Amino acid sequence: MTQTTSLGLTSEQVEFFRENGYVGPFDLYPAEQAPLLWNQAMIEMVTSRNKPHNSTVINYDRHLDCNTLSQHISRPEIVHKLRSLIGDDILCWKSNIFQKQPGDAGTGWHQVEAFVVGETTTAVTPSLKYTEETSYLTQELTVWTAFSPASVENGCLRFLPGSHKKWYYDESKPLTRNVQSKSHDFFGYDYSENKLDKDWDPNQEAIVDMAMQPGQFVIFLAKTIHGSRPNISDVTRLGYASRYVAPSVKVYEDVDSLSEFGDTISLDYHGCVLVSGEDRFGHNRLHQQNLNGFPFRKAD
């Protein structure tokens, strides 16, 4: 291991993750700096001449053209903790912006592993194909960083601890888009359609609200049932999810485009970013630099 051990997870934190499917929150940026960093990222996104795609509703992968986010994904405070769970070799394969305005609904409960979500044309094809068994705890992780306060009032993330041990949803079933449906809002879809047992609902007493300060992050398995609270405050909640896999995982094999939220983007731009270690598999296209020519750096 090349890591500075103080930035990695303690054995207690690893054990907590094994049992619960998430761990955190952890400090990354000072609370007063985080919104300023996001403002900088916004300026870069708005003025970018090298956008990965032209969609205004699909906000994926801006770490590929926004230098601030290109640096964010391999911050040692993040990567050293990921190494404790996934091993030394790590690719960042995707990122999403999760902005929740005052009055917006909560994100409905969901549970995924292969990221088969979206509209019918590509829905039967997983984004991720797992090709190997691993001796590590996982091959897939999400890091959700708060760039604003993320409180119980303005829509913090929520987890159902331990739910990664069992499937409660069938992620391989295509979802129907219904922009009117606000009861189980999953970005215009109703993810509860995919419950294996239609009568099952999360035990309210077991739910954990992940309130976070600006600049903090939490690590979780996408298979841990998660969602978020509605924003009943007058403060926008801003989260940025960066998603990681081990290099043995095949990303977007046989997927050339994504159709989601009523829009379609070509994945011609797509590549993974090696944020730690080596890629000994060569399954995935790697970007050495972002679309502006800014070099990606692995965490030390």
Ligand SMILES: O=C(O)CCC(=O)C(=O)O
């Ligand atoms: O930010 C949210 O409301 C949902 C985030 C989420 O589902 C994810 O990061 O996978």
